[in-house]
Amino acid sequence: MPKEMRDDTAFHDRIHAYLPGWDVPKLDPSYFSDHFGFVSDFLANAGASSGERRDSKLQQGRLQWGSQLSGRDRKAANNTVNGLLKLLWPNPEMEVPDDALSWAAELALELRRRVKEQQASIGIAEFGTVDLSYRHRGSTERVCTATSPSSIA
Numbered sequence: 001m002p003k004e005m006r007d008d009t010a011f012h013d014r015i016h017a018y019l020p021g022w023d024v025p026k027l028d029p030s031y032f033s034d035h036f037g038f039v040s041d042f043l044a045n046a047g048a049s050s051g052e053r054r055d056s057k058l059q060q061g062r063l064q065w066g067s068q069l070s071g072r073d074r075k076a077a078n079n080t081v082n083g084l085l086k087l088l089w090p091n092p093e094m095e096v097p098d099d100a101l102s103w104a105a106e107l108a109l110e111l112r113r114r115v116k117e118q119q120a121s122i123g124i125a126e127f128g129t130v131d132l133s134y135r136h137r138g139s140t141e142r143v144c145t146a147t148s149p150s151s152i153a
Helices: 009-013 040-050 053-058 071-088 098-122
Strands: 063-065 130-136 142-147
Touching: 063 071, 071 098, 071 130, 098 130, 098 142
Parallel strands: none
Antiparallel strands: 063 130, 130 142
């Protein structure tokens, strides 16, 4: 990444999630097909066609983000959760189980935490400790991750 982008915390704040390559297992040749398979255009179209229908379910009181999440954090977490749920439950009429919604929220916050850590490594004075948390159906707030500049170094 060019230095102008690498050191720009505002640019990093617009990245919804970060998954480093070393966290992803290598693809084995047995994963690939010798025949027809999904085309990425099809998956993009399927996700776009489901549109806002899935998004509205999250905002009906099932999932609430913690008070320390900024507007961009909330948008990033919502988009990540919605994307995961659209892949696993493409039919918007299907009910997403509570444990699956919690799993998606925790994964979204973990991926967002990595973005916050990158920001903290660039500007320690500006980005302090942030607890990324959520509450599911009025239960107690669940802190998934904590970001602190001292843990970055």
